[in-house]
Amino acid sequence: xxxxxxxxxxxxxxxxxxxxxxxxxxxxxxxxxxxxxxxxxxxxxxxxxxxxxxxxxxxxxxxxxxxxx
Numbered sequence: 001x002x003x004x005x006x007x008x009x010x011x012x013x014x015x016x017x018x019x020x021x022x023x024x025x026x027x028x029x030x031x032x033x034x035x036x037x038x039x040x041x042x043x044x045x046x047x048x049x050x051x052x053x054x055x056x057x058x059x060x061x062x063x064x065x066x067x068x069x
């Protein structure tokens with residue numbers, strides 16, 4: 001429906017010699033604003049990541065599964 005409305009508007013502008021050949025007038029304009037900047041997360045090294053993973057998994061598996069040799 002929106003496309004038909006834009007086409008009708010373009011036709012009327014064309015008939016009245018107000019047609020915008022750049023088509024900027026007919027493009028949808030989203031009025032978006034940044035509410036909060038996303039801060040990048042700190043990178044984890046492999047040892048830290050492995051520690052977090054084993055801590056998480058330790059609550060889900062048997063202790064012998066994650067026991068260190």
